[in-house]
Amino acid sequence: MKCRKCGGAAALELRRHNAAFCPPHFLEFFRKQVAEAIHRYRMFSREETILVAVSGGKDSLALWDVLIEDGYRTAGLYLDLGIFDYSKESRAKCEAFAAARGQTLHVERVADAVGAPIPVLQQVTRRPACSGCGLSKRYLMNRAALEHGYAVVATGHNLDDEAATLFGSVMHWQTDALPRQSPALASTHPKLVRRVKPLYRLSELETAAFAFLRGIDYIVEECPFAKGATSIAHKEMLNRLEEDSPGSKHNFLFGFLEKARPAFERVESVELHECTACGQVTTGEICAFCKLADQVKRRTST
Amino acid sequence: MKVILRNPRREIDVDGRRRVKELLAELDILPGTVLVIRGNELLTADTVVGGDDVLEVRPVMSGGRGETP
Numbered sequence: 001m002k003c004r005k006c007g008g009a010a011a012l013e014l015r016r017h018n019a020a021f022c023p024p025h026f027l028e029f030f031r032k033q034v035a036e037a038i039h040r041y042r043m044f045s046r047e048e049t050i051l052v053a054v055s056g057g058k059d060s061l062a063l064w065d066v067l068i069e070d071g072y073r074t075a076g077l078y079l080d081l082g083i084f085d086y087s088k089e090s091r092a093k094c095e096a097f098a099a100a101r102g103q104t105l106h107v108e109r110v111a112d113a114v115g116a117p118i119p120v121l122q123q124v125t126r127r128p129a130c131s132g133c134g135l136s137k138r139y140l141m142n143r144a145a146l147e148h149g150y151a152v153v154a155t156g157h158n159l160d161d162e163a164a165t166l167f168g169s170v171m172h173w174q175t176d177a178l179p180r181q182s183p184a185l186a187s188t189h190p191k192l193v194r195r196v197k198p199l200y201r202l203s204e205l206e207t208a209a210f211a212f213l214r215g216i217d218y219i220v221e222e223c224p225f226a227k228g229a230t231s232i233a234h235k236e237m238l239n240r241l242e243e244d245s246p247g248s249k250h251n252f253l254f255g256f257l258e259k260a261r262p263a264f265e266r267v268e269s270v271e272l273h274e275c276t277a278c279g280q281v282t283t284g285e286i287c288a289f290c291k292l293a294d295q296v297k298r299r300t301s302t
Numbered sequence: 303m304k305v306i307l308r309n310p311r312r313e314i315d316v317d318g319r320r321r322v323k324e325l326l327a328e329l330d331i332l333p334g335t336v337l338v339i340r341g342n343e344l345l346t347a348d349t350v351v352g353g354d355d356v357l358e359v360r361p362v363m364s365g366g367r368g369e370t371p
Binding site for chain 2: 001010011012013015020023057058059160161164203204205207208209212213220221222223226229231232235236239240242243
């Protein structure tokens with residue numbers, strides 16, 4: 001297989017683009033896709049410092065690498081979930097990445113904020129670990145950005161993540177979730193920072209290939225709680241579709257963003273308040289994170 | 303050749319030469335869901351492998367991690 005640009009030996013075939021690239025031209029392709037995402041959604045400027053949420057996985061470290069190489073001012077945020085050796089290893093990967101590139105890495109422990117690590121949260125709430133994990137991450141990313149003075153948080157969500165989330169929302173017609181699915185979510189309250197996903201144009205295969213070719217040491221092992229997760233089941237279904245019909249995931253997500261999403265946008269905006277317990281933004285009186293922390297406190301003290 | 307699989311990590315020996323896409327089909331793996339690595343190079347589906355090759359078949363799927371993939 002030959003590189004579409006130079007005719008050299010290809011390292012990766014991108015069937016949805018009907019193309020293959022050698023390593024240098026693939027890296028160029030990848031960086032152009034990130035630049036296009038940032039430009040199209042006006043995600044951030046070069047004057048801002050971007051807080052990159054990193055997990056130690058391929059996506060978030062690839063994103064941080066692209067932004068650093070492109071000259072953006074960045075800092076990292078690692079949320080320690082307290083998931084046994086998995087968290088220890090992923091934290092070590094993030095710390096090594098940041099140190100090698102002279103970048104600041106903020107570290108926050110979920111257990112310090114909510115009262116227990118993710119494995120205990122699962123037992124306390126009797127819900128899938130991903131539920132309390134996602135809630136804690138959203139809350140802590142926003143809080144950390146505000147505390148440290150960053151106006152924007154970038155996450156490593158890729159095309160596969162976004163297509164799987166969209167699939168899940170459509171399957172259950174979660175019309176309140178559909179307008180929030182966007183590569184860029186604006187700040188709608190002084191205490192709510194912008195959230196952006198500069199990798200939304202790139203597939204999981206592409207982010208993994210980029211991380212490998214860039215020599216990024218990322219954690220390959222899955223989170224032990226990911227097994228059986230609904231998002232994984234949706235990805236597997238979409239991957240089978242993609243195998244038979246390359247470009248399916250791209251068309252599903254991009255078609256939604258361009259044609260369908262505006263139809264689901266709320267006519268009336270949601271009224272946001274500050275949580276009476278912690279001061280973070282919520283639609284009610286007490287935010288979901290404080291309710292979770294209270295539940296942990298009650299269940300673990302008995 | 304030796305083939306290293308991940309999640310969980312294990313190794314298998316495969317006799318003969320074949321294209322990467324044929325190897326993946328035998329292992330019941332969709333080509334778009336893994337990187338196929340030989341040393342420090344990525345292999346495309348049409349690459350012929352075998353003999354003394356040591357391949358890593360590395361899954362690319364992640365999930366269930368909420369906000370920081």
